[in-house]
Every structure is written in structure tokens, then in C-alpha cells.
Amino acid sequence: MNILISACLLGQKCRYDGKDKNRIDLSVFECHNLIPVCPEVDGGLPVPRAAAERVGSLIINNEGKDVTAEYTKGAELALHTALENNCKIAILKAKSPSCGKGKIYDGTFSRTLADGNGVTAELLQANGIAVYTEDEINLIQL
Numbered sequence: 001m002n003i004l005i006s007a008c009l010l011g012q013k014c015r016y017d018g019k020d021k022n023r024i025d026l027s028v029f030e031c032h033n034l035i036p037v038c039p040e041v042d043g044g045l046p047v048p049r050a051a052a053e054r055v056g057s058l059i060i061n062n063e064g065k066d067v068t069a070e071y072t073k074g075a076e077l078a079l080h081t082a083l084e085n086n087c088k089i090a091i092l093k094a095k096s097p098s099c100g101k102g103k104i105y106d107g108t109f110s111r112t113l114a115d116g117n118g119v120t121a122e123l124l125q126a127n128g129i130a131v132y133t134e135d136e137i138n139l140i141q142l
Contacts, residue, residue, distance in 0.1 A: 043074025055107035
């Protein structure tokens, strides 16, 4: 099975701060093909980059710049990759304005969480792809 996954969860240093989040056990997926994506980078944003949070339908970085277009482009490219590779499942980075599911940062840059989804998670779900965060790996039924 092909599974879409946030590249930072595989150790790629593509997060806004130039780091990765490779601190999860993915051994349960060793018989599956993990397809890495980083919607932010794929959408044209650099590494490192200013932190960004979702404010309604917009993504605004902590410098006040609207980066919605880059996040939207990255989400569309992630969806294309998922569909092209017949991915039915995606494992994405929690809390992210792109990849977060269920809870994301609220747009105040105060590390406060609010109900919501990142733009990539939202688009994938709308197209029938089951989205999980790294905190939900135990819920995935293969």
C-alpha cells in the first residue's frame, strides 16, 4: 500500500525552523511504500521560513505576510501526488496550518490550539483520503 506522509516525519529538514520531526516509530509501515511530501516547500516556500498559522481561510506568517497561495498550491500538489500514487491514507504533521488535523494553532502565534484542519489535510479529506497525524498512528488500520 502507498501511504502519503509528511516529509518531516521521515527526517527531512523541511519544517519552518529547518528541523525535522523524525521522532516517531514507523516500523509498522515497513511493508508499505511511504510517499513523502512537504506542501509548504512544494508550494514554493523556503527552508527555513517564517512560522505561519491559519486564520480562517487564510494562512498568515508571523511577519504579517499572507502565504495562502503557497499553502494552497502545496496542498493541491500533495493531493495530486496522493491520487497519482493511489494513496488511501495520509500521515501528516499535527498542529500544522498545512498538515494539522482536528487541532491547529489558532493564528495568534501564542501556541494556542483551536479546532480546525490545515489546508492540505482538509483537501485530502475532501477527496476521500483518510488523514491521520503522527499522534494517531495507532488508529490506522491497514
